[in-house]
Amino acid sequence: MTAPHDQAPVGPGEDEAIALTRRWVEKAVIGLNLCPFAKAVYVKEQVRFAYSDATTPQQLIEQLGEELLLLRDVPADQIDTTLLVHPHVLQDFLDYNDFLDRADALIEALELDGVLQVASFHPDYRFADSLPDDIENHSNRSPFPTLHLLREDSIDRAVDAYPDPDAIVERNYATLRRLGHAGWRGLFEG
Numbered sequence: 001m002t003a004p005h006d007q008a009p010v011g012p013g014e015d016e017a018i019a020l021t022r023r024w025v026e027k028a029v030i031g032l033n034l035c036p037f038a039k040a041v042y043v044k045e046q047v048r049f050a051y052s053d054a055t056t057p058q059q060l061i062e063q064l065g066e067e068l069l070l071l072r073d074v075p076a077d078q079i080d081t082t083l084l085v086h087p088h089v090l091q092d093f094l095d096y097n098d099f100l101d102r103a104d105a106l107i108e109a110l111e112l113d114g115v116l117q118v119a120s121f122h123p124d125y126r127f128a129d130s131l132p133d134d135i136e137n138h139s140n141r142s143p144f145p146t147l148h149l150l151r152e153d154s155i156d157r158a159v160d161a162y163p164d165p166d167a168i169v170e171r172n173y174a175t176l177r178r179l180g181h182a183g184w185r186g187l188f189e190g
Contacts, residue, residue, distance in 0.1 A: 025042065
């Protein structure tokens, strides 16, 4: 939903969007160990939660550029990774998925290819060849559309330290199948 330019965006504000995203990280990403690398940087407070009030893809790409440059310029021991939460733009998953090409092009234009990358999370995330209600899709479902900015060096170190990184996806799928839709909803109740 897009608000007129002279009005604030309709929907969650910064505090609510960041709080719900933190809760998702704590309960699902770390709590279910969907990303075995997340806990270490989270407990060291090296995860930046950035809120975007963008209401157009162009505004979002500009803010993404700012966040990429910030991550490039700040030492990893201060900010290792950034979650750019953008609840007011790209609500449609197909539009969001198409936007990822623009994000990759921006990384190349900023000459950050091989330095930073963008991973994707969305409330309606859907893997290719999956059905909308497949529980496995929840491994990439976040409360709001979110761009995850990652340092390539951090990914390399994490993968080197993990005995079998290829097994993460299958382990996540098995965890989500055991949990089921009711269990997933139960993570966020109360």
